[in-house]
Amino acid sequence: MIKNNTDILIYSCPSFKQSRVNNKISNNFKKIYKNNWIINFSKNKKVFVVTYGCQANYRDSEKVVGIFLYAGFKLTDSEKDADIVFVNTCAVREKAEKKVFSYLERLKNKIIIFSGCMAMEEKIVKKIIDKKMSINIVISINNIGKIFFLLKQHIITKKNIVDVNSNFFNVNDERLPNNFNFSNFKAFVNVNYGCDKLCTYCIVPYTRGPEIDRNFKDIIDECRKLADLNYQEIVLIGQNVSSYGIKHDTTFAKLLDEVAKLKIPRIYFLTCHPYDFSLDIIRIMKKHKNILPYLHLPIQSGDDNILKLMGRKYNSQYYLKLVDNIRKIFPDIVLSTDIIIGFPTETDKEFKNTLKIVQQIKFDNIFMFIFSKRHGTPAYNMVDNVSDAVKKNRFQILDSWYMKIIEEKNKKYLNNIYDVLVDGISKKNKNTLEGRLITNKIVHFFGKKSMIGKIIKVKITETHPFFLFGEVFSK
Ligand code: SF4
Known part of the structure; x- marks a missing residue:
């Protein structure tokens, strides 16, 4: 233990250097979770888990809930009722960071556990320690097996604790009680963890470590259990599922085929990197009707110089050719992408190359992001000479180009009938339900709550850029 602070017990702090070299797996979680102390302490205690970020974080939160339930805690969906608030954070953008800190400031009289990607950041943990922030336990999600040991230490010593070991273990342990799912009809299934691509702007390879593939059979077994439980949709997730199996004797296409x-x-997957994307994946998508015809293939920029600075390992011609080949095999595929606007040194001409490729490919959905500097990444040290005003202007230009494309593309939905998986009550209007087409397009409609979790027919009556409106169709 490092004893450099009298108010805080510091067991370990994150290290980006360590996080890239270690990927150990522990096998001692049972010793940690089930001891008499935790069995007594957990009686009548409620836990509220709040999650920021991507589907990988949601899946991690499900595992956290599974661990707390296993130890005897109850789950609550209201932070007011909670004794413990577990905050699972996202580090991808600075905006998410600000949101998390403002949320933490509002929490009163709770045991606060801070975890997820922000807890893996050297700068964030230093700030928590230096400012003596009121966070009771800071723990890396990969080290979640130690949670009850740390909780006990916190209760006994009444001190806050930091234990963020950048050694990677436990989250990958198949023996974790990780079969809890927030939904009883839709589940995320991990394919791999971490990432080896090291794009220069991305913090993920440092917060989540090197790529580790799950065992093929373990993934299939988990999916089979979900199938037996009548789950309607599974999403196979990883930072880069397309590289699954490359280090071993298998491929993502083979895995997808078996699933x-x-x-x-319904089955779909997120996310792929164009560099190691195999057309076999498309062939398997075409072969099985239950794989959604939806592919998210981040391009990030349409300019070769910027792609090189981003460390993306492909150029615009490669990406165009790949899309061309994908569409030759599967002409109706729905393609979405990510684009970063205002990467350091991006000129007007380079930005126009992005507009050009967007116009050429006509993506069905674009997730646009203004470049956000992340401490510890190579891009952090690049000269960020694109002003905020220019970035915002480029964002608006790309957005208006995209709007025109999407308005045109959405016309095909009008007056047609689609299978819709009903996700729940609409977030926009409590009187309507929300679901998704096989193209992953969101649709709102009036319907009964009993439809939630089921696949029903909906006729599309209105189109809007980001969603459709429809009515339940019955013959
Ligand atoms: S592929 Fe690139 S952007 Fe995606 S997680 Fe890996 S490093 Fe980050």
């Missing part, structure tokens, strides 16, 4: 045979009504 599809389990007859779960």
Whole structure:
């Protein structure tokens, strides 16, 4: 233990250097979770888990809930009722960071556990320690097996604790009680963890470490259990699922083929990197009706110089050719992408190359982001000479180009009938339900709550850029 602070027990702090070299797996979680102390302490205690960020974080939160339930805690969906608030954070953008800190400031009289990607950042943990922030336990998600040991230390010593070990273990342990799912009809299934691509702007390879593939059979077994439980949709997730199996004797296409045979009504996957994307994946998508015809393939920029600075390992011609080949095999595929606007040194001409490729490819959905500097990444030290005003202006230009494309593309939905998986009550209007088409397009409609979790027919009556409106169709 490092004893450099009298108010805080510091067991370990994050290290970006360590996080890139270690990927150990522990096998001692049972010793940690189930001891008499935790069994007594957990009685009548409620936990509220709040999650920021991507689907990988949501899946991690499900595992955290599974661990707390296993130890005897109860789950609550209201932070007011909670004794413990577990905050699972995201580090991808600075905006997310600000949101998390403002949330933490509002929490009163709770045991606060801070984890997720922000807890893996050297700068963030230093800030928490230096400012003596009122966070009771800071723990890396990969080290979640130690949570009850740290909780006990906190209760006994009444001191806050920091234990963020950048050694990677436990989260990958198949023996974790990780079969809890927030939804009883839709589940995320991890394919791999971490990333080896090291794009220069991205913090993920440091907060989540090197790529580790799950065992093929373990993934299939998990999917089979979900199929037996009548799950309607599974999403195979990883920072880069397309590289699954490359280090071993298998491929993501083979995995997808086996998962599809389990007859779960809907399957899709996130996210792929164009560099190691194999057309076999598209062939398997075409082969199975239960794999959604939806592919998210981040391009990030349409300019070769910027792509090189981003460390993306492909150029615009490569990406165009890949899309061309994908569409030759699967002409109706729905393609979405990510684009970063205002990467350091991006000129007007370079930005126009992005506009050009967007116009050429006509993506069905674009997730646009203004470049956000992340401490510890190579891009952090690049000269960020694109002003905020220019970045915002480029964002608006790209947005208006995209709006024109999407308005045109959405016309095909009007007056047609689609299978819709009903996700729940609409976030926009409590009187309507929200679901998704097989193209992953969101649709709102009036319907009964009993439809939630089911696949029903909906006729599209209105189109809007980001969603559709429809009515339940019955013959
Ligand atoms: S592929 Fe690039 S952007 Fe995606 S997680 Fe890996 S490093 Fe980050």
